[in-house]
Amino acid sequence: MKRLVLRIRDADRALFRVIFHVKWTPLTPIMRAFTVAGRAGALWGVFAFLAYLATGLETYDLLVPWTAVAVSWLVAEVAKFLFNRARPFISDTEIAPLIRTPSSSSFPSGHSAAAAAGAITLSAIYPAFAPALILSGFLVALSRIYLGVHYPFDVLAGILIGTATAAIVLVLV
Numbered sequence: 001m002k003r004l005v006l007r008i009r010d011a012d013r014a015l016f017r018v019i020f021h022v023k024w025t026p027l028t029p030i031m032r033a034f035t036v037a038g039r040a041g042a043l044w045g046v047f048a049f050l051a052y053l054a055t056g057l058e059t060y061d062l063l064v065p066w067t068a069v070a071v072s073w074l075v076a077e078v079a080k081f082l083f084n085r086a087r088p089f090i091s092d093t094e095i096a097p098l099i100r101t102p103s104s105s106s107f108p109s110g111h112s113a114a115a116a117a118g119a120i121t122l123s124a125i126y127p128a129f130a131p132a133l134i135l136s137g138f139l140v141a142l143s144r145i146y147l148g149v150h151y152p153f154d155v156l157a158g159i160l161i162g163t164a165t166a167a168i169v170l171v172l173v
Contacts, residue, residue, distance in 0.1 A: 012153040016088055019145045019152065020095065031143040032099055038111045038140035041069035044118025047133075051126055064173050065121040072117035072165035076110040076158055083107040087149055097148035109150045109158035115140035116162025117169075124170055 037043040048065040055061060085107035089095040104110075119137030123130035141159060144150035 008153070012151045013088075013091075015152045016145060019142075020088070020148050022146075027146075028098060031139070031146045034136070034139040035099060035111065035143040035147055038115055038143070040110075041073050041114035041118055043136065043140065044069045044114060044122060047118070047122060051122070051129075055126075060173070061125050064125060064169055065118055067173065068117035068121045068162075068166045068169040069114045071169065072113040072162040073110050075161050075165065076108045076113035077104070079108050079157075079161070080105040080110070085151075085154070088151055089148055095148050099147045099149065102149055106150055107154045107157060108161055109141065109144050109154045111144050112141040112150075112155045112158025113162040113165070116159045117166045118162075120163060120166035121170060124166075 034043075044065055048062055052058065052062040084105045087102065087106040089097050089101060115137040119133045123133045126133075141155045144155055145152055
């Protein structure tokens with residue numbers, strides 16, 4: 001079991017290095033913008049609020065995405081304390097993140113959890129915007145690796161948390 005865990009960790013680090021070292025100058029400000037917009041689910045909260053105002057003030061349309069984003073972000077933040085994984089730039093001093101470095105633990109990604117929850121719930125409510133919402137969620141999640149602050153498995157775990165939370169909220173609310 002220990003050997004399997006080490007192989008997974010090594011694969012995660014290798015995949016991180018591949019993604020992090022692929023840099024395209026025009027893409028960097030876009031990735032920074034998506035990371036900033038995705039902080040604590042802000043992008044999804046603002047979209048939900050504006051759509052709520054524009055489409056008839058239906059409480060459900062605001063309650064579902066806000067609840068899913070808040071719960072997924074909270075679950076991810078609590079999980080960080082349980083796993084306490086060092087971020088890539090701490091584990092490897094040759095990594096120079098392209099944004100201000102977070103002080104919290106790396107696993108799972110709260111940005112990715114909120115992005116998945118927001119993109120999925122908002123896509124369910126506003127299907128015409130689903131392609132743009134899903135692409136935005138993907139870019140928020142990918143930006144965390146591209147900018148050097150999360151490993152790919154941190155992001156994947158965040159996406160799984162956000163997806164599960166979104167499904168539960170959509171069924172229950």
